[in-house]
Amino acid sequence: MRVVLDANVLVSAAISEGPSHRIVQGWLRHQTFELVICDRLLGEVRSVLIERRRLRKWISEEAAGLYVRTLATAADVLPDPAPGPELTRDADDDYVIHLARAHNADFVVSGDADLLEWDEQDPPVIPPAEFETRLSTS
Secondary structure (H helix, E strand, O other), X not given: OEEXXXXXXXXXXXXXXXXXXXXXXXXXXXXXXXXXXXXXXXXXXXXXXXXXXXXXXXXXXXXXXXXXXXXXXXXXXXXXXXXXXXXXXXXXHHHHHHHHHHOOOOEEEOOOHHHHOOOOOOOOEEOHHHHHHHHHHO
């Protein structure tokens, strides 16, 4: 199964315990799915975790850097997708869909309402808790 984990899922996995954390930790340990990730997505995670000082109460800058480097090393980081048509309410989110489509992802996992409420749902966008349930039943 090929999956794009949106930046909000990857950030949440680093700073809190819950479905996102369990998904990423399970992937790091067992590679239970193929993570589809690109430079832009990794850069967004890096930017949020390292540059947002308010996150220091949840993750140190050093731990954030290590987390991003671990993702970059463990995943096969793919080139950014080619720009495409606007798809969602927030055009800044469209690259995630273009990435998923370019690499035939089965799902996009996100907590972003602009993606979750997107009419087309090709590929399907599901919240972390639903993806965690799918993983546990497969």
